[in-house]
Amino acid sequence: MRRSMLFLPGNNPNMLINAACLGADAVIFDLEDAVAPAEKDAARILVRNALRSMDFEGTETVVRINSVDTPYWQEDLRQVLPERPNVILLPKASTPSDVLLVDAFLSDMERELGVEEGTFLLMPLIETALGVENAYLIASSAPRICALFLGAEDLTADLCCTRTKEGREIEYARARLVVAARAAGKDVYDTPFTDVSDDEGIVTDANLARALGFTGKASISPRHVDAINAAFSPTEREIRYALEVLEAINRAKSEGKGAVSLHGKMIDAPIVARAERTLAAAESLGLIGRKV
Amino acid sequence: MNVRTLASAGTLESSDAYVEVLPSDGGVTVEVESIVKRQFGAAIEASVREVAAALDVASCEIRIHDRGALDCVIRARVETAIRRAGGDE
Amino acid sequence: MSKLAKSIRDAIREVGLKSGMTVSFHHHMRNGDRVLVSVLNEIAALGIRDLTLNASSLFDTHAPILDHIRSGVIGRIMTNYMSGAVGRAISRGIMDAPVEFRTHGGRPADMERGTTPVDVAFVAAPTADERGNCTGKLGKSACGSLGYAFADAKYARKVVVITDNLVPYPLETVSISEDLVDLVVEVDEIGDPRGIVSGTTKITRDPVGLVMAQQAARVIEASGLLRDGFSFQTGAGGASLAAARFLKEIMLKKEIQGSFGLGGITSYMVEMLRAGCFERLLDVQCFDLDAVESIRQDPRHQEISAMQYASPLEATAAVNRLDVVILGATEIDTDFNVNVHTDSSGSIMGGSGGHSDTAHGAKLSMIIAPMFRARLPIVTDRVNCISTPGEDIDVLVTQGGIAVNPRRAELRDRLLDAGLPVIDIHALKEKTERITGKPEPLCKGDRVVAEVVSRDGDILDRIYSISDGD
Structure with a gap:
């Protein structure tokens, strides 16, 4: 279950060594924007060593490599892939060919390292106008693509508009990415909320992202992780309803009834599927079967 | 790898180490200054020598200014400094 | 009869402080405290030696007492807390007698039990009147509560109040009352406000x-x-x-x-x-x-x-x-x-x-x-x-x-x-x-430099010296 994804600067040991303790479902070791050009070598060696020797317990590891228009991305991958990060985040993915370039490199590395084809998952970061327009093509360009990820800071610069807290300027991009990713059968992650000290703003923004259909949301601050996890976790009410739905279905089955209704409303297949998803999520979060 | 020039890596911030590598003759010498030298001085020196050996460094002087960095951090900083000192090989 | 003494030195003479006696101080002025060091400087100048210093806490600002330890003015220390500047010197073994560490509750209890009698308590008071009523709530050096000073005032044989804000009797709000006080001394400054209380205590951003x-x-x-x-x-x-x-x-x-x-x-x-x-x-x-x-x-x-x-x-x-x-x-x-x-x-x-x-x-x-x-x-x-x-x-x-x-x-x-x-x-x-x-x-070093006394008066543990150069 990947609700929150927390960016950590790749050359900062203090943050890296506590990655597993910050409450995020996934941490993103950033080799791109958070690292100055002169420190790219230091950061990729540090991240590689951290991946090699730290126990991240249940926390997923993601590495944001540098984009394909830089001289860094191949070396980034050569250093970190042997340590098996869970996902590679590719910035500035604007066309399927950007993604296929990296896809081919990952396949080569898989052969070289003797691991199964498709082991290394890829998440394109959509942060250009062209990327948004190509979102479905990008999402469906390779089987190893596990999700799309929206990056609103670079995108708004590319759109020549101002990034605001309310986010009217990214409404279209958000909706487009959700539709594109879901159409391709992939997950989709929302851009970070960047006002680190606005504890209420993050709640609103995370709830909006969930309402739009995002799978989870990225964060640049550990302070936002709890709000994101809460927004993307099933609520007690949702869990209770899901349990009722499945109970009603089972009862109907045992009684040999075809149509099932709950609280006077017909239960159809999508409602059952949603209930099953809710319970699976609740189960993986340990929200079922304990006293709260 | 030959250490050809002076190079450094890392910072003096807490949980990091600042590492300097200098060309020298006659083997690898290691100097450790650390806020946890009593508890980890020997372990730090051993790690530094391991990294130098793994990179086939025959001779150089390595100075560690440690601010309580974990082993994987010290190893990363030493490797970065040595690679920088070696130039493009 | 007036309780006002002209100076700290006069007060020390008047209460009859002698070599070998015990003096006590509270730590409400924290790292801004000027009283403990100035009193000990005066005591040293009067040639009094081999004192027991019973201070509820010692901070870095008190580092000048190290000279008085080396010169024999202070022979023993009892305290509940000692910050690094003093602590490092103690850990290197500059005292013959081990420091006795107590707890905030154990210190007044041992005064009450009579195990640690105090001859003279010097009470830094942000505001006092000339009869000795005093408070920490008022004055330029206000520190708020004077909680740790009550035992000193109650159990010491003689009590000297030292203030930088002497007001006419009767003081409007009283923490330590005049019946416990023998002498009052007015000085320019009992503390540096920046060190007494911090502006705001910050919660972590880490x-x-x-x-x-x-x-x-x-x-x-x-x-x-x-x-x-x-x-x-x-x-x-x-x-x-x-x-x-x-x-x-x-x-x-x-x-x-x-x-x-x-x-x-x-x-x-x-x-x-x-x-x-x-x-x-x-x-x-x-x-x-x-x-x-x-x-x-x-x-x-x-x-x-x-x-x-x-x-x-x-x-x-x-x-x-x-x-x-x-x-x-x-x-x-x-x-x-x-x-x-x-x-x-x-x-x-x-x-x-x-x-x-x-x-x-x-x-x-x-x-x-x-x-x-x-x-x-x-x-x-x-x-x-x-x-x-x-x-x-x-x-x-x-x-x-x-x-x-x-x-x-x-x-x-x-x-x-x-x-x-x-x-x-x-x-x-x-x-x-x-x-x-x-x-x-x-x-561990080979010498005991401090003993930790439990709140019930037993020795809980001993702290050993550390060697030089560390």
Whole structure:
């Protein structure tokens, strides 16, 4: 279950060594924007060593490599892939060919390292106008693509508009990415909320992202992780309803009834599927079967 | 790898180490200054020598200014400094 | 007859201070204190030697006393806390007699028992009248509560009040009253306000500190103690204050009306009082300007003495009615013994203060500490110094899990039921050492430089010298 994804600067040991303790479902070791050009070598060696020797317990590891228009991305991958990060985040993915370039490199590395084809998952970061327009093509360009990820800071610069807290300027991009990713059968992650000290703003923004259909949301601050996890976790009410739905279905089955209704409303297949998803999520979060 | 020039890596911030590598003759010498030298001085020196050996460094002087960095951090900083000192090989 | 003495030196002469006697000081001026050093300078100038110094705490500003130790003016030290500048010198063995460390409750108890008689107490007072009535709430050097000074005033043979704000009799609000005071001296300055109280005590921004603070608040919520009538104390460390902030949110959300907040008081406790989390603050010491302002103006914010706070001779001492206390540690061992006296090199840099008093009294005593600091694991096989015995510590909260004292099985079950990440303390130690590596043990020096006296008067542990060059 990947609700929150927390960016950590790749050359900062203090943050890296506590990655597993910050409450995020996934941490993103950033080799791109958070690292100055002169420190790219230091950061990729540090991240590689951290991946090699730290126990991240249940926390997923993601590495944001540098984009394909830089001289860094191949070396980034050569250093970190042997340590098996869970996902590679590719910035500035604007066309399927950007993604296929990296896809081919990952396949080569898989052969070289003797691991199964498709082991290394890829998440394109959509942060250009062209990327948004190509979102479905990008999402469906390779089987190893596990999700799309929206990056609103670079995108708004590319759109020549101002990034605001309310986010009217990214409404279209958000909706487009959700539709594109879901159409391709992939997950989709929302851009970070960047006002680190606005504890209420993050709640609103995370709830909006969930309402739009995002799978989870990225964060640049550990302070936002709890709000994101809460927004993307099933609520007690949702869990209770899901349990009722499945109970009603089972009862109907045992009684040999075809149509099932709950609280006077017909239960159809999508409602059952949603209930099953809710319970699976609740189960993986340990929200079922304990006293709260 | 030959250490050809002076190079450094890392910072003096807490949980990091600042590492300097200098060309020298006659083997690898290691100097450790650390806020946890009593508890980890020997372990730090051993790690530094391991990294130098793994990179086939025959001779150089390595100075560690440690601010309580974990082993994987010290190893990363030493490797970065040595690679920088070696130039493009 | 007037109680006014013209100078500190005159006062020392008038009370008849002689070589070999005991002088006492309180630490409400904290690191801004000017009184302790100026009195000892005068004592030295008068040729008096071999004194016992009984100070409730010693800070870096008191480092000039090291000269008086070397020259023989001070022969013995009793204190509850000693910061690094003085502690390092003591740890190198500059004194022949070991320093006696007590607790904030044990110190007044030992004065009352007569085991540590005081000849002359010098009481720094931010405001006093000429008959000796004094208070910490008023004046340019205001420090708020004078809690630790009450025992000195009550049990010392002679009491000298030293003030930089002498006002006409009668003083409007009295902490220590004239019947306990023999002499009053007016000086230019008893302290540097910047060192007395901090502007605001800051909660941590460190992500790991916030994670621990949140877990700490959840532990309190799950403990079963958080209900109407709740009482609480927390230290002034960044993570402890953050825990208080999270706790406040929970209390307000659940509409819990607590009874009292205790201890050294910070702006965060004042906020909790004002928000309705508590009916009273019981204040033995103010840590910041908001606390000073509050104790001056809010009748619900009450000054208490160290005896009321923590004395083992007072059956009704406030610590015994405490539900939860949050404390720090430099080390904790697998038997839950806590060290707050020495640093990672074995050098003195702290002391119990109220640590073991509150840990003993509170129903739930919680340590918040990171799994490691600068690569040094917090959990060890045996602490270098036992400041508070493990039987009084109930739970350790780290970012890597929550360890519950095996004596508290019911607490462990409650935390597990609440879905909190409970971990055996041995497993936590191993988990930490997998990250940090296993540190080499410290070699203790051969001399005892300090003794830790428990609140009941027994020797709890001894602190050994460290060698030079470390």
